[in-house]
Amino acid sequence: MSTSTSTPTGATATAPADAPALPVTVLSGFLGAGKTTLLNHLLHRLDGLRVAVIVNDMSEINIDADLVRGEGHLTRTDERLVEMTNGCICCTLRDDLLEEVAELARQGRFDHLIIESSGISEPMPVAATFAVPDADGNPLLQGARLDTMVSVVDAAGFLSELGAGDDLVERGLDAYEDDERTVSDLLVDQVEFADLILVNKIDLVTPEQADHVEAAVRRLNPLARVLRIEHGQVDPVELVGANRFDLERASRAPGWVNELNGDHVPETEEYGISSLVFRAERPFHPQRLWDLLSSGFEGSGFGTILRTKGFFWLATRPRMTGLWSQAGPVARFEPAGVWDPADGLALGYSPEDLEGSETVEPRQELVFIGTELRHEALKSALDSCLLTDEEFHTPWERLADPFPVWDVRGVHAHHQHA
Template identity: 40%
Template sequence: MAARLPVTVLSGFTGAGKTTVLHHLAAQSGARVAVLDSRSDLLAEVERLAQAGQHDFVLIEAAATDEPIGIAEGFAFEDQHGEPGGQAPGVAHLDTLVTVVDASRFLRDFHDADFLSARGLAEADDDRTVVDVLIDQVEVCDVIVINKIDLVDAGQLGRLHVVLRALNPRAELVDASHGNVPAGRVLGTGRFDIDATPNAAGWQAALQGDAVPDAAGVSTLVYRRRRPFHPQRFADLIHTDWMREHGDVLRSRGLFWLASRMDIAGDWAQAGGVCRPGAAGAWWAAIDAGEWPSEGLARAAIEADLLEDGLPAEYGDRRQELVLVGLDLDAGALLERLDTCLLTDDEMAAGPDAWATYPDPFPDWGDAFDDVHDHDHDHGGGHERAHDHDHDDSDGPCGCGHAH
């Protein structure tokens, strides 16, 4: 049987130099490279190229705001019926997800809070920000090409390396000027892994207890508590600059529990200057046990979440479980700031009926409980729910005082 045609997906935000990288690879790699646009019928086009046998590699150029994992799913993930997504996987394989970043702009854009619409890059109903796109492209890739290094000094480049390594410890970093990237670093690398690539983010490694590669100044903090936040105190905190006062929190993810909302888990998602507090779905303790998965790892994970120190937790799986990844973090100070938002002993003693009356300035999470049967967040400790932008971005608390 002939070898399957390797496919590389090339992503990158506007101005990163993605097209320049592509032209360099196509013209100077010495290999026969077919270039496809992500808007084409990719599976059909790749299958046609593979059967023609006239190319060594396929290079897919993603649009500026595309999420690479969305393209990857067509090649590497099974559909809901457990069948390969089309015929292309039989004749081709996803080899590498590559993201190109602009060395001179990435950190500025990452800490900004601009919506795509403000830059004329959003289609209808797309409420994402620039950093939403950057984080989706950087966290889920195998190789990060740092382009335009000629526009920054050694110190700036070093800091960018540290930030990117904190966001995606698994990715290989490749420095480049004018899109000049050695073909072997992005074509035929074999680096894509169906399990590892989509779960390569630094926050995921920290949450799962995996060792995060050492990088100068990079800190990770996992915050776990079995006590709810007072909604007003937590809202007050996240309207301050608390994530910049004790180091620089680059990325934070996880679940949070508001005393006033006993049934719904809060979904915390922050990257750079943008935060997205919203609804993650129902706590398992709020769902009849007859509707839980009946067996296997999913059931075992739920049962483990219902325990605290080996004993049944008073309020089931309800908890705070946040991961903060950043530079030079003062862990003690950050823990203290979060702890001040927890209910006091007297407030805990008052019980859920009293908690329901507490001032709660967070936006309404609507019919989140009606959607619990979808179980679109992971309660097994991994929090692997895709960032699908189903948050409520009505006026309300924003995680870091910027976009909401």
């Protein structure tokens, strides 16, 4: 069946107070990673459990749901397949997801719910559907809980897709109007917010290539469990009833956070994957940093950079801290926040403009994760972008600044560097 019901934005979907919470496993992964094959193998081995399944597809025709139905694993009357089509549950269909999960929980007929998200779905917004409270502090979704967030990675295509940086719009995969995400963004998001990462299709790569992919995903998310699998085959206990999801742990899971906190030795290299933490007390000269990025940052002999994340400080914006976020070859630079609310007022913003803005201390604190990184060359190039002694003691506002203008209101607008 296709969903036709929806809940008004901000509404709370409820289940009976005395009903046990319905555990939910969410399957994420880019197109072709093998989610549907995994789901069919999983259902085939879950005899004895009453399972409900929600399959999300961006197209009007839910091909994945047809494949699940065609396998014949959901034929018993105590099992239910729900199709959610023509939209993505991480954005346009979140209200529908809220309603459907609440209804399945309310029925009390199921032991477990498995959600196969679309190939362009981000897991974090889906998880937020279960965890975010309403205006009264109650969960928007009552009667269900997250069991495990699973990301399926295509061992044969992950690194090449991550390095390509194609826009979803170019691929015809945009989920909503003005969708500026790239394939690289999506792959990193799906890996960084997983409890369990399944490196699938290892039969299609060499052992060395499999090592390389596994090392990359472990560096991006060192807290997740990583398993290598073939043809989507995995022991069901790994993702059904595993109780792996923890919201607090998930919020600090990305590898770049671990690197900044010193939880991982930055110089350690595994199968060519390593990381560099760059810190400095001086601001960047905007023009020199822009020139470094524009002159082929990826091809300047620093190695292949898979991920960059952290805070940076431009001299011409002395009261604001920036956020540098890079997935594959695509980098975005946006305001992380003002140093202090008083600084925002001094910049000419009104108290209303600054409402909700973050207070972020000025600093250079960046993590670079990549393949065959040349640490000294990369650090030297970044050091050369810092203000010199002479520049440090001259008026900073006179320096050339080609970076897009930042607006601290909301601090959610992404500025992409070509």
